[in-house]
Amino acid sequence: xxxxxxxxxxxxxxxxxxxxxxxxxxxxxxxxxxxxxxxxxxxxxxxxxxxxxxxxxxxxxxxxxxxxxxxxxxxxxxxxxxxxxxxxxxxxxxxxxxxxxxxxxxxxxxxxxxxxxxxxxxxxxxxxxx
Numbered sequence: 004x005x006x007x008x009x010x011x012x013x014x015x016x017x018x019x020x021x022x023x024x025x026x027x028x029x030x031x032x033x034x035x036x037x038x039x040x041x042x043x044x045x046x047x048x049x050x051x052x053x054x055x056x057x058x059x060x061x062x063x064x065x066x067x068x069x070x071x072x073x074x075x076x077x078x079x080x081x082x083x084x085x086x087x088x089x090x091x092x093x094x095x096x097x098x099x100x101x102x103x104x105x106x107x108x109x110x111x112x113x114x115x116x117x118x119x120x121x122x123x124x125x126x127x128x129x130x131x132x133x
Contacts, residue, residue, distance in 0.1 A: 039092050039101075046105040050088060053112040057081055060119040067126045080115055084108055 061069075061077050091104045 041098055041102060042092055042105065045102075046109070049109060050084075050105070050112065053109065053116065054081060054085065057112065057116050057119065060116065060123065064119065064123055064126065067123060067130060069122065069126055073122070077115075077119060084112055084115075 057077075058081065061074060061081070064077070065074055087108055088105070091101055091108075094101075096104070
């Protein structure tokens, strides 16, 4: 009986430790979610607008005869940025690092937007001389 009681006490202690670990993980998740306030205040609108503008340029590319392979690759690049944003938001990084990463993504998206504009120029030029 004493061995049984001792075994139950050990199992109860392990369950208590496991429950505390889950509680700490949930707390960290909550803190991380609320810590993303800077994303919502600063970056969400900027990155969302850039994503919209890029998608509009891609649609314009389709209308001027951009090849399907090019369209697919450009859309993959937009999805990569969106996935990266989600990973950073969910990651356990301090706010400074998250901000730096969001700034980097914003810069990459602006570069992509400029690249698509150049492509559109060349596709329109090509269409003028067909």
